[in-house]
Amino acid sequence: EDQVTQSPEALRLQEGESSSLNCSYTVSGLRGLFWYRQDPGKGPEFLFTLYSAGEEKEKERLKATLTKKESFLHITAPKPEDSATYLCAIETGRRALTFGSGTRLQVQP
C-alpha cells in the first residue's frame, strides 16, 4: 500500500534558525513527489515537484531534495511568514495524490 509519513508533526523555530522537514514514502512506482504549503483556512499551495532520486529544487528560502525513500524540505533562515503547514504527497499513476498528514511549522520573531 502506498504510504506517506511526515515528521515532525510540529516544529517551532526561531527566525533565522534553519531546519529540515522529512517526508518518507513507500510506493511501488513513484511518478512524482510534491510539496505543498497550506495556510489556515486556505487550500494547499503548490511548491515543488520532484521526479527522480537526486533531484533538487529551490524557491526562495526553501529547498526540496529527493532520495529513493524520502524527501526533505530544507528551510534556510526562516521568517515568520514561512509559518504554515507543509504537506508532502506522492503520485503513483492514479493521477491522484496521496498526502501525508503534514508538518505544522511555526517561526517566531
Added chain:
Amino acid sequence: EAGVVQSPRYKIIEKKQPVAFWCNPISGHNTLYWYLQNLGQGPELLIRYENEEAVDDSQLPKDRFSAERLKGVDSTLKIQPAELGDSAVYLCASSPAGSYEQYFGPGTRLTVT
C-alpha cells in the same frame, strides 16, 4: 490567471439535510478532483474527472455522495443526507492535460450539527 473557485466557503447544516458544493477549475484544465480534508490530516481523494467522465470514484461513498461535471468544466459535489461525520473541508483541485501538478481551491468548510 484566475485560480480554482469554490463556493460556498462555509456551510452549516443539520444532520440529514442535503448540501451541495460548487467548483470552477482553472481555465483549460481538463482534470478535476474533489478531496476531503479532516482537521490535522492531509487531503484524501473522493473523485477524479477527466473532462466530463468520472474515471476514479472508488473512494466516493456512493450511498450518500454524488458528483457531476456537466460539459467538462465546473463541477458539483452533493451529500444527501449529511451525517455528523461529514464535517470537514471539501477541496477542489484541477490540473492541465499531461501534468501531475494539481492546483487547489480554497475549500468549503462543512459543519454538520
